[in-house]
Amino acid sequence: MSTRRRTTGHRVEEATKLTSVVGDRTKHWKPHWTSWIRTAFIVTCAAALLIAIYWKRTLNQVPHQLIPPEPHDNDDIDPAFTVRDLPGRGKGMIAVRDIRRGELLLRERPLILVPREIETSPSQLISDLVQQLSPDQIASFHNLSHVELPGNISPEQRQLAIFQTNAVGAGSNVGLFPTMARLNHGCSGAFNSVYSWREREGVLVVHALKDINKGEELLTAYFGTRQTRDVRRHYLKQKYDFHCMCAYCALPDEESKASDTKLTAMNDLYNRFSTWGNGAIDGREAIRVAKRIWAIGEEEGYVSERGRLAADAVLVAAAHAEYVPGVVYRVAGNFTEYVYSAEAAVDWARLALRWASYELGSDSDLAEEMRITMQEPKGHIMWGQRQAMRVGKPSEGDD
Numbered sequence: 001m002s003t004r005r006r007t008t009g010h011r012v013e014e015a016t017k018l019t020s021v022v023g024d025r026t027k028h029w030k031p032h033w034t035s036w037i038r039t040a041f042i043v044t045c046a047a048a049l050l051i052a053i054y055w056k057r058t059l060n061q062v063p064h065q066l067i068p069p070e071p072h073d074n075d076d077i078d079p080a081f082t083v084r085d086l087p088g089r090g091k092g093m094i095a096v097r098d099i100r101r102g103e104l105l106l107r108e109r110p111l112i113l114v115p116r117e118i119e120t121s122p123s124q125l126i127s128d129l130v131q132q133l134s135p136d137q138i139a140s141f142h143n144l145s146h147v148e149l150p151g152n153i154s155p156e157q158r159q160l161a162i163f164q165t166n167a168v169g170a171g172s173n174v175g176l177f178p179t180m181a182r183l184n185h186g187c188s189g190a191f192n193s194v195y196s197w198r199e200r201e202g203v204l205v206v207h208a209l210k211d212i213n214k215g216e217e218l219l220t221a222y223f224g225t226r227q228t229r230d231v232r233r234h235y236l237k238q239k240y241d242f243h244c245m246c247a248y249c250a251l252p253d254e255e256s257k258a259s260d261t262k263l264t265a266m267n268d269l270y271n272r273f274s275t276w277g278n279g280a281i282d283g284r285e286a287i288r289v290a291k292r293i294w295a296i297g298e299e300e301g302y303v304s305e306r307g308r309l310a311a312d313a314v315l316v317a318a319a320h321a322e323y324v325p326g327v328v329y330r331v332a333g334n335f336t337e338y339v340y341s342a343e344a345a346v347d348w349a350r351l352a353l354r355w356a357s358y359e360l361g362s363d364s365d366l367a368e369e370m371r372i373t374m375q376e377p378k379g380h381i382m383w384g385q386r387q388a389m390r391v392g393k394p395s396e397g398d399d
Contacts, residue, residue: 080105080208081218083182090145092184092217099212102358105193106206110175111137112163123160130159140178147241165240171199180204186219187232188263189301190246193218194359207359209304219246226267226302228260262300269293276316283320283341287313287392294395307356307366310348310394314373317345318380322388342377347393349373 080103081093099105112129130141146161153161166181167174180195183206192210197203212218222240225232229249236244248259269289276286290313297303321341353370360366373380 077104077107083179086184086217089184091182093182095212095214095216095218098214099208101208101211102362103208104205104361105208105218106180107203108177108179108206109203110170110173111141111178112167113170113173113175115173123154123156126160126163127156141176144176144178144181168195168197168204170197170204175204177204180206183218183220185222185236185240185244186246186248187221187225187229187244188248188259189303190248191219191221191225191304192216193220194304195220196360196364198364205361207361209359221304226263228263229256259300262296263302266293266296266300266302269296273312283316283386283389283391286316287344290316291392291395304359307352307354307359310352310355311366311370313348313394314345314352314370314380315382317341317348317391318373318377319382319384319386320389320391321345321378321384341389341391344391344393345377345380346374349377351394 078097080095080097080099082096083091084094086092111133112126114125114129118125130138133141141159141162144162144166146158146165149157149161163176166178167176168180169175175197183193183195186192192208192212193206194209195204195206198205206220208218223235227235229251233244233249236242248256251259269292272281273286273289273293275281276283281289290309293309294306297306318341349370353367353374356364356366356370377383
């Protein structure tokens with residue numbers, strides 16, 4: 001069961017807070033940073049990104065970013081969903097066929113794209129951009145929902161509210177993607193689809209995180225939902241004005257408490273994992289923690305972020321590698337000199353490749369990085385940077 005829609009897609013790649021003005025009031029909105037949450041060592045960096053980013057750059061400085069691009073061709077994608085009215089919940093995406101984990105579901109260019117920082121009136125900027133759209137595009141824009149605002153608002157303020165409610169991060173910009181905006185929200189293990197922005201292509205892509213049955217609703221996460229139910233519901237109510245009743249929020253109290261315990265444990269373990277970066281734990285302990293995160297996620301049904309987690313384990317294994325003369329082992333079909341932790345790095349890279357392909361696509365940057373590491377592990381940027389140590393491989397059965 002998905003949650004009732006009052007708003008749509010608030011997902012971005014990094015945790016940021018944009019300041020916008022509605023009428024004379026300044027309000028802050030915080031987009032989601034998950035579809036690919038930076039884990040492990042990125043956690044420390046991501047925390048630094050949890051700051052307010054104000055719109056300061058002028059329209060004339062980046063005009064090319066403010067011109068609505070042409071829609072992207074999806075002819076090469078086997079149609080997997082339709083947008084339907086959902087009684088009492090607005091619109092949502094419903095699978096029209098069985099979908100396999102890792103399938104590319106959507107490739108979409110932004111209808112409107114603006115830089116994260118501007119120095120002009122946000123409402124006037126969005127109004128100007130909407131006027132540049134075709135009649136069909138304008139209708140598509142105005143058909144999107146928005147958070148209810150008090151009192152009477154001007155057409156320009158309503159357009160800004162629509163943009164704020166539905167916009168997501170697109171690299172250094174913020175974009176509105178009308179089709180992707182129809183994805184409803186699911187918490188924890190309830191969401192089954194994730195999105196990511198591809199800078200070189202200038203498109204947003206959506207992949208199936210799990211197998212999805214025909215007739216099932218496609219759901220994504222509006223924010224980092226590895227939180228307790230009370231925290232999730234409070235955040236969604238405050239930011240998006242709805243009471244979440246997704247499959248995980250609707251669990252009976254005892255089951256919800258058990259879920260909360262596991263999610264809290266995962267967060268604590270992620271925090272511990274990140275301390276490898278400053279040397280607080282060694283490589284063996286870091287890998288042990290990563291494997292525990294993986295196991296709890298399996299129990300909870302929370303399988304997002306695994307590609308990044310495994311890639312961070314590659315970093316640990318590579319950092320603790322050291323040559324041992326006279327011993328050989330096989331990497332990618334070739335015999336090479338034995339190295340402490342090299343086999344672990346290759347095995348973790350193989351696992352990272354699998355999960356990066358599910359969430360980001362087999363042609364994503366992370367997937368390509370893992371292919372390179374599998375072929376030439378000693379080329380990893382962290383190779384041999386820490387004390388030589390044999391660290392653990394992925395657990396048997398991890399997939």
